[in-house]
Amino acid sequence: KQEVTQIPAALSVPEGENLVLNCSFTDSAIYNLQWFRQDPGKGLTSLLLIQSSQREQTSGRLNASLDKSSGRSTLYIAASQPGDSATYLCALISSGSARQLTFGSGTQLTVLP
């Protein structure tokens, strides 16, 4: 069974700092991986989707990487801003005949002005 871990559970950084959020998984047979952000009391906003055949995706100040061999994905946020404060979740889709979706528990990020 796929297990997805996001460490740390919470992170606080000063504005302007570059940071990396981690997502670890136990089964490398994945179909794709998606990073989301969730603001308090709101739904999830899709940030980046990485297909199994890809190594990374970039959107603005965000860069997500995927290393299946080590069971890791990272979300890099450059020049962090207070508006980046949210909970960041990764979600994996397994590549078996029956697609299984597994979410990590998230990292709560606070960017201090």
Next chain:
Amino acid sequence: DAGVIQSPRHEVTEMGQEVTLRCKPISGHNSLFWYRQTMMRGLELLIYFNNNVPIDDSGMPEDRFSAKMPNASFSTLKIQPSEPRDSAVYFCASSRDGFYNEQFFGPGTRLTVL
């Protein structure tokens, strides 16, 4: 596009009552997903539809839960009878084509069962 629309945004009901949650996916999206989020269990996929057909309902917790998608622009998640442990935020999401494409989430329905 208005994005995924869910109603109601908040629902408070008493144990034993029937609850119906509604979702309108993004126009042109062929896949629709229902999720539940709680502090204890995080985000869980309950069921998803492709072209209005339920593909995987293995996440539906009990027979008290049922979901329908009568057409491409509407889906319901029903709980009958509701129980306090069903209290959670229920999200609907849609995508162009199953899990291959990005999923776009609605704002959620916060359900409280007293």
